[in-house]
Amino acid sequence: xxxxxxxxxxxxxxxxxxxxxxxxxxxxxxxxxxxxxxxxxxxxxxxxxxxxxxxxxxxxxxxxxxxxxxxxxxxxxxxxxxxxxxxxxxxxxxxxxxxxxxxxxxxxxxxxxxxxxxxxxxxxxxxxxxxxxxxxxxxxxxxxxxxxxxxxxxxxxxxxxxxxxxxxxxxxxxxxxxxxxxxxxxxxxxxxxxxxxxxxxxxxxxxxxxxxxxxxxxxxxxxxxxxxxxxxxxxxxxxxxxxxxxxxxxxxxxxxxxxxxxxxxxxxxxxxxxxxxxxxxxxxxxxxxxxxxxxxxxxxxxxxxxxxxxxxxxxxxxxxxxxxxxxxxxxxxxxxxxxxxxxxxxxxxxxxxxxxxxxxxxxxxxxxxxxxxxxxxxxxxxxxxxxxxxxxxxxxxx
Numbered sequence: 001x002x003x004x005x006x007x008x009x010x011x012x013x014x015x016x017x018x019x020x021x022x023x024x025x026x027x028x029x030x031x032x033x034x035x036x037x038x039x040x041x042x043x044x045x046x047x048x049x050x051x052x053x054x055x056x057x058x059x060x061x062x063x064x065x066x067x068x069x070x071x072x073x074x075x076x077x078x079x080x081x082x083x084x085x086x087x088x089x090x091x092x093x094x095x096x097x098x099x100x101x102x103x104x105x106x107x108x109x110x111x112x113x114x115x116x117x118x119x120x121x122x123x124x125x126x127x128x129x130x131x132x133x134x135x136x137x138x139x140x141x142x143x144x145x146x147x148x149x150x151x152x153x154x155x156x157x158x159x160x161x162x163x164x165x166x167x168x169x170x171x172x173x174x175x176x177x178x179x180x181x182x183x184x185x186x187x188x189x190x191x192x193x194x195x196x197x198x199x200x201x202x203x204x205x206x207x208x209x210x211x212x213x214x215x216x217x218x219x220x221x222x223x224x225x226x227x228x229x230x231x232x233x234x235x236x237x238x239x240x241x242x243x244x245x246x247x248x249x250x251x252x253x254x255x256x257x258x259x260x261x262x263x264x265x266x267x268x269x270x271x272x273x274x275x276x277x278x279x280x281x282x283x284x285x286x287x288x289x290x291x292x293x294x295x296x297x298x299x300x301x302x303x304x305x306x307x308x309x310x311x312x313x314x315x316x317x318x319x320x321x322x323x324x325x326x327x328x329x330x331x332x333x334x335x336x337x338x339x340x341x342x343x344x345x346x347x348x349x350x351x352x353x354x355x356x357x358x359x360x361x362x363x364x365x366x367x368x369x370x371x372x373x374x375x376x377x378x379x380x381x382x383x384x385x386x387x388x389x390x391x392x393x394x395x396x397x398x
Contacts, residue, residue: 050073050074051073053332053334053383054071054073054074054398055071055074055076055336055379055380055382055383055398056290056332056333056334056335056336056379056380056383057333057335057336058335058336058338058339059073060072060073060074060336061336061339061340067343067344067347067371067372069339069340069343069375071398073398074395074396074397074398075396075397075398076378076379076382076397076398077381077382077386077389077391077397077398078378079164079378079381079382079385080164081164081165081166081167083381083385083389084164084165084381084385085165085204085206085207086388086389087381087384087385087388087389088144088204088207088208088209089207090388090389091144091385091388092143092144092207092208092209143208143209143210144208144209144210144238144239145210145212145236145237145238145239146161146209146210146211146212146237146238146239146240146241147212147213147214147237147239147240147241148211148212148213148214148240148241148242148243149213149214149216149219149221149222149225149240149241149242149243150214150216150217150219150241150242150243150244150292151216151217151218151243151244151245151246151247152194152217152246152367153243153246153292153294153295153367153368154213154241154242154243154292155191155194155196155213155215156194156367156368156370156373156376157241157243157292157373157376157377157380158191158200158211158213159188159191159192159370159373160370160373160374160376160377161211161377161380161381162184162187162188162191162202162211163188163374163377164374164377164378164381165204165209166184166185166188167184167204167206168183168185169204169205169206170183170184170202170203170204170205171183171184171202171203171204171205172184172186172187172200172201172202173200173201173202174196174198174199174200174201175198175199176198181203184202187200187202192357192358192370193358194358194367196215197215198215199212199213199214199215200212200213201213212237216244217244217246217247218244218247218248218251218272219242219244219272219273219276220272222242222276222280223275223276223279226276226279226280226283227279229283229287230279230282230283236286236287237287238287238288239287239288239289239290239384240283240287240288240289240290241290241292241380242289242290242291242292243291243292243294244269245269245294245315245318246294246310246366248265248266248268248269248272248318249262249265249309249310249314250265250309251265251268252264252265252268252309261308261309262308262309262311262314265309265314266314266317266318266321269318269321270321273321273322273325274325277325277329280329280331281329281330281331284329284330284331284332285330288332288384289330289331289332290331290332290334290380291322291325291326291331291332291333291334292334292337293318293319293322293333293334293335293337293338294315294318294319294322294338295315295337295338295341295367295368296312296315296338296341296342296345297310297311297312297315297341297345297365297366298345298348298349298362298365299311299312299365300349300365301362301363301364301365302365310365310366319335319338323335334379336379337368337372337376337379340368340372340375340376341368341372343372344368344369344371344372345368348360348362348369353369355369357370358370359371382397382398383398386398
């Protein structure tokens with residue numbers, strides 16, 4: 001539509017210029033029109049190259065009004081339960097060898113990849129374990145293992161993913177169940193309320209998909225997890241999602257020197273993340289690894305004595321560090337959520353909404369409501385699953 005409007009406007013202007021005959025003004029007008037045509041062709045009419053992981057990068061989103069948001073790079077598919085099941089079945093039973101992006105476009109250093117690997121952002125989800133395909137190119141079913149490690153914010157994403165595929169066939173287990181597997185509907189409400197500070201494992205009885213949440217708000221358990229997964233490849237996840245930050249800010253709440261405690265918290269966070277960067281970067285070369293940036297908060301709801309700790313200025317410093325942390329690695333930065341958290345909090349300022357299902361939690365300044373978190377879950381599903389549903393073969397989809 002935009003291209004058509006530009007072409008029509010330029011055509012009308014051209015006719016207006018040429019109708020004046022080739023006077024001095026007409027020559028000038030024609031030259032300007034030609035310049036506009038060339039500029040429009042280069043900057044607008046020529047299709048722009050899509051960035052890697054367009055569902056996860058803030059560059060592809062813009063705000064129109066209210067909660068409406070538009071991905072400028074591609075179209076997102078709204079994933080249903082059946083879509084997810086189809087994605088898992090396809091990913092775990094067929095050796096697709098898909099190529100979503102041209103060689104070298106995927107973030108990170110490709111020099112570390114083994115020869116023979118295909119250049120797809122989902123290549124590690126497609127090749128679970130080294131194995132030779134059968135004649136009909138079908139591989140034995142392998143479990144798809146997604147592991148989410150971090151704080152209550154990534155636990156929200158875990159909850160939203162479970163909600164999308166909720167079924168009597170979905171079972172969960174956690175330490176407080178004593179090793180017994182129970183139907184996941186018993187878990188839904190407690191997950192939404194956000195009171196579960198323990199590990200949770202979920203599996204589907206009909207498809208080989210395991211989804212695990214590991215409560216590790218400061219990622220202090222992550223080094224041992226990486227070591228265990230590296231030494232035991234059979235336990236290695238096919239997707240790893242990480243998120244942390246607020247609990248590092250919280251560590252300095254009792255610091256008497258208020259003017260310095262935000263910097264102290266940031267320094268501790270940076271030191272810890274840098275200490276595990278080498279191992280995490282190496283892990284990301286063979287496991288699809290996503291690092292979620294910190295959502296913004298509703299500053300007006302923060303108690304005055306904590307405003308120097310919990311602030312969007314501080315969060316921006318953490319996110320700036322994370323941008324440099326993932327540079328020159330295969331770790332995938334996820335920062336599109338920050339923009340959506342801003343949209344959510346702007347609506348909370350206009351309409352202070354609170355709902356029992358936590359779609360709206362405007363009384364909770366540190367967390368984004370599920371009206372947006374469910375969009376986060378859909379972003380990940382689009383990034384991972386579109387190729388398995390054949391959606392990425394159509395240029396309009398992510």
